[in-house]
Amino acid sequence: xxxxxxxxxxxxxxxxxxxxxxxxxxSAKPAIGTEIAEFDKEQELGVYREMLLIRRFExxxxxxxxxxxxxxxxxxxxxxxxxxxxxxxxxxxxDQLITGYRDHGHMLAAGMTAxxxxxxxxxxxxxxxxGKGGSMHMFSFEKNFFGGHGIVGAQVPLxxxxxxxxxxxxxxxxxxxxxxxxxxxxxxVYESFNMAELWELPVVYVVENNRYAMGTxxxxxxxxxxxxxxxxxxxxxxxxxxxxDVRAVFAAAEAALEHARSGNGxxxxxxxxxxxxxxxxxxxxxxxxxxEVQKMRSEHDPIEQVKVxxxxxxxxxxxxxxxxxxxxxxxxxxxxEFAQTxxxxxxSELYTDILA
Amino acid sequence: MVQMTMIEAIxxxxxxxxxxxxxxxxxxxxxxxxxxxxxxxxxxxKKYGASRVFDSPINESGIVGAGIGMAVYGLRPCIEVQFAxxxxxxxxxxxxxAARIRYRSAGDxxxxxxxxSPVGGGIFGGQTHSQSPEALFTHVSGLKTVVPSTPxxxxxxxxxxxxxxxxxVFFEHKRLYNGPFxxxxxxxxxxxxxxxxxxxxxxxxxLPIGKAAIRREGSAATIVTYGTMCFVAEAAVQETGxxxxxxxxxxxxxxxxxxxAQSVTKTGRCMVLHEATLTSGFGAEIAAQVQENCFxxxxxxxxxxxxxxxxxPHAQEWDYFPGPARVGRELKELTEAM
Ligand SMILES: Cc1ncc(C[n+]2csc(CCOP(=O)(O)OP(=O)(O)O)c2C)c(N)n1
Ligand SMILES: [Mg+2]
Numbered sequence: 137x138x139x140x141x142x143x144x145x146x147x148x149x150x151x152x153x154x155x156x157x158x159x160x161x162x163s164a165k166p167a168i169g170t171e172i173a174e175f176d177k178e179q180e181l182g183v184y185r186e187m188l189l190i191r192r193f194e195x196x197x198x199x200x201x202x203x204x205x206x207x208x209x210x211x212x213x214x215x216x217x218x219x220x221x222x223x224x225x226x227x228x229x230x231d232q233l234i235t236g237y238r239d240h241g242h243m244l245a246a247g248m249t250a251x252x253x254x255x256x257x258x259x260x261x262x263x264x265x266x267g268k269g270g271s272m273h274m275f276s277f278e279k280n281f282f283g284g285h286g287i288v289g290a291q292v293p294l295x296x297x298x299x300x301x302x303x304x305x306x307x308x309x310x311x312x313x314x315x316x317x318x319x320x321x322x323x324x325v326y327e328s329f330n331m332a333e334l335w336e337l338p339v340v341y342v343v344e345n346n347r348y349a350m351g352t353x354x355x356x357x358x359x360x361x362x363x364x365x366x367x368x369x370x371x372x373x374x375x376x377x378x379x380x381d382v383r384a385v386f387a388a389a390e391a392a393l394e395h396a397r398s399g400n401g402x403x404x405x406x407x408x409x410x411x412x413x414x415x416x417x418x419x420x421x422x423x424x425x426x427x428e429v430q431k432m433r434s435e436h437d438p439i440e441q442v443k444v445x446x447x448x449x450x451x452x453x454x455x456x457x458x459x460x461x462x463x464x465x466x467x468x469x470x471x472x473e474f475a476q477t478x479x480x481x482x483x484s485e486l487y488t489d490i491l492a
Numbered sequence: 493m494v495q496m497t498m499i500e501a502i503x504x505x506x507x508x509x510x511x512x513x514x515x516x517x518x519x520x521x522x523x524x525x526x527x528x529x530x531x532x533x534x535x536x537x538k539k540y541g542a543s544r545v546f547d548s549p550i551n552e553s554g555i556v557g558a559g560i561g562m563a564v565y566g567l568r569p570c571i572e573v574q575f576a577x578x579x580x581x582x583x584x585x586x587x588x589x590a591a592r593i594r595y596r597s598a599g600d601x602x603x604x605x606x607x608x609s610p611v612g613g614g615i616f617g618g619q620t621h622s623q624s625p626e627a628l629f630t631h632v633s634g635l636k637t638v639v640p641s642t643p644x645x646x647x648x649x650x651x652x653x654x655x656x657x658x659x660x661v662f663f664e665h666k667r668l669y670n671g672p673f674x675x676x677x678x679x680x681x682x683x684x685x686x687x688x689x690x691x692x693x694x695x696x697x698x699l700p701i702g703k704a705a706i707r708r709e710g711s712a713a714t715i716v717t718y719g720t721m722c723f724v725a726e727a728a729v730q731e732t733g734x735x736x737x738x739x740x741x742x743x744x745x746x747x748x749x750x751x752x753a754q755s756v757t758k759t760g761r762c763m764v765l766h767e768a769t770l771t772s773g774f775g776a777e778i779a780a781q782v783q784e785n786c787f788x789x790x791x792x793x794x795x796x797x798x799x800x801x802x803x804x805p806h807a808q809e810w811d812y813f814p815g816p817a818r819v820g821r822e823l824k825e826l827t828e829a830m
Pocket of ligand 1: 320521620
């Protein structure tokens with residue numbers, strides 16, 4: 137079930153004129169966002185484990201924050217796990233990820249280590265940015281993860297540039313640029329849309345609509361709250377997707393990546409999702425009701441949905457699921473231990489990496 | 493007079509001006525319904541309604557640009573950029589429009605907009621919640637840049653800024669919102685509500701933009717500073733026992749060079765102290781003007797004590813931050829230099 141709209145109405149297509157004139161001659165698959173992929177046992181177990189890893193990691197980060205090991209700004213991804221997990225499963229080697237500051241989940245999904253991410257959160261020398269970046273600023277050349285950007289919206293033009301480089305090199309890769317419902321109102325997002333369509337760039341724009349930008353609900357800040365339609369005037373097609381159902385995300389991502397990869401230019405996926413925690417650790421989230429949060433948790437939780445299916449189909453027993461949880465918790469506990477004992481960078485480290 | 497934190501003083505300034513002048517409007521990200529991330533606008537929407545106090549989308553360029561349009565047509569917008577680290581998307585509007593419209597219209601139009609924004613580090617905020625970009629604004633003709641350090645000054649200067657017919661960039665040191673933070677992060681700062689400078693008139697008053705304050709009189713050296721560093725300087729003076737005079741600029745542009753020059757002429761030694769990075773920082777301008785005005789009184793080279801020339805780091809924040817220990821060491825060197 138989509139959190140805001142029914143799945144049936146979610147598949148509405150933006151840029152209708154475009155569907156007729158798809159550049160490669162063949163039109164993109166219809167009804168992106170309405171399809172729910174069929175997962176086999178292995179896939180279900182895979183996404184279960186991966187989403188659980190993100191959730192447990194974030195819970196631990198929240199604890200370490202409460203204990204004072206992590207300071208400053210720390211934005212948890214709890215509730216949104218299905219978005220990055222479904223997309224990651226649809227990606228090919230070589231596709232690039234770039235996102236904003238709510239980035240821990242994206243990094244774990246990209247295959248970056250829990251130790252390296254947690255140690256960056258605590259500002260230690262073995263963190264991905266050697267303690268210089270913090271929660272919002274981590275990168276991995278090896279894993280094709282291009283950050284981690286603290287400035288709202290700034291990553292969207294960068295993701296567009298990555299796509300340009302793909303096209304320039306004709307390497308068949310697609311860049312996937314994530315941003316929030318709040319970020320959707322930054323002008324540079326529209327500058328990006330125009331360039332991407334004009335230059336037919338292989339980019340998938342993924343707007344994670346979790347209904348709030350800090351304390352401001354979508355309707356208080358956005359004239360058009362259907363973010364999939366924000367590319368209409370650039371002829372960029374867009375679709376709403378149930379971002380709480382990892383199978384729906386996967387199906388939409390496969391279709392969108394195929395669209396971009398086969399030379400049809402950019403495409404927008406609006407993921408209807410929800411963050412359970414406050415905006416950052418210092419946010420008591422008084423701008424929404426406890427009931428609203430509780431309802432999402434109990435009726436739409438992305439991990440719970442997979443768990444129910446696994447049990448119903450007899451693909452896993454309660455004990456087997458507990459064992460998965462245990463192994464995930466072990467990884468997270470190890471990363472937390474590491475992140476508390478790893479030394480801080482030497483102050484001299486602060487002067488490195490400013491210029492070549 | 494009542495005791496106020498800097499947050500309350502800033503809120504009171506907006507309240508007082510809104511009460512007196514219906515042309516004053518207040519907006520920005522999370523400013524209306526939520527009351528601002530630092531609570532500076534809490535309660536104002538309830539009191540004045542959503543047409544005068546409102547939320548904007550996250551688009552700083554649009555916020556400032558629209559604010560300038562309102563100002564040009566007679567409104568007095570007081571807008572908030574959530575952190576100064578997010579002001580860069582609006583930089584073009586501030587520099588090319590707000591600061592220039594009076595000049596290029598030969599005085600036909602002005603832009604009486606006030607842009608409030610929190611600056612400075614010390615909250616473990618890393619590179620996107622800690623910067624001190626004031627020098628990017630003092631370099632621009634046609635702007636005023638105000639940096640208060642106490643609740644009393646903040647209120648008087650904010651009212652003056654809103655009532656000013658020119659654009660004002662109003663930087664608030666976030667570590668000073670609740671009390672006079674002196675760089676000793678290992679202990680809690682005193683709260684403004686028990687501090688004499690937290691004693692603030694409830695009603696309307698203004699302080700002149702462009703006038704510095706002498707925070708401490710002394711004879712051994714002059715420390716020219718602003719914002720949080722005023723209190724760091726006080727701590728350093730106390731801890732070293734060096735009898736330095738401390739000048740709180742309060743406004744960077746227009747600069748009160750008279751007060752500075754008088755002091756340096758008396759003491760013969762000058763330290764310029766700020767949290768922002770060194771190279772091309774505002775300290776360079778102060779040093780140049782002190783040299784021009786006081787060359788024959790100087791007994792030692794002018795000394796700049798600042799943040800390092802690096803992006804603001806996530807780890808080792810207190811190594812970056814020019815705290816009382818570093819300031820004290822430098823002060824000693826300055827007063828011992830022949
Ligand atoms: C340019 C800029 N303006 C403001 C901010 C402060 N800020 C950080 S996150 C945020 C809300 C963004 O909301 P959204 O895009 O919906 O992402 P979410 O936090 O919901 O994941 C704001 C206003 C910022 N980091 N950068
Ligand atoms: Mg959001």
